[in-house]
Amino acid sequence: MVEAIQYFNFPNANEALDFYEENFDAVITSKVLASDPMFEDGLEEMGMSQEDAESFVMNAEFEVLGQKFMVSTTWEKKEIDNSGANVTFVFNTSNQEDYDTVKQFYRKAIEAGCVADMEEGPTEWTEYFASFKDPFGVSWMISGE
DSSP states (O other): OOOOOEEEEETTHHHHHHHHHHHSOOEEEEEEETTSGGGGGGHHHHTOOHHHHTTOEEEEEEEETTEEEEEEEOGGGOOOOOTTOEEEEEEOTTOHHHHHHHHHHHHHHHHTTOEEEEEEEOOSSOSOEEEEEOTTSOEEEEEEO
């Protein structure tokens, strides 16, 4: 089986992971920092201090609404424009449990400071759609089928 997994890069991936865990109910399934022993001999070559390595995410995996995502810290913690990063969750509007879950997800995200691009509600193509941008520049959409 082949999967497509959205991979994010942030200047401070730990901050994003904390935000997603707290506000998107994300489950962090793995996280490898540059301080991991497998990178011990390469820190100098990477130009990274041990202190920097303690917070530098080489790779992490997390799940939101049961979907897998990956993330790492940008090299030298450079700022990155995530305005083109879009995630779309699609759900069956006939499934009340899924309907309630996505509504709660949207509302919690807005309460956490995400900015609505399109507030939740019906559109021409579905009875429920919502779109918002998180503090890291990623756009998240929810669309019923």
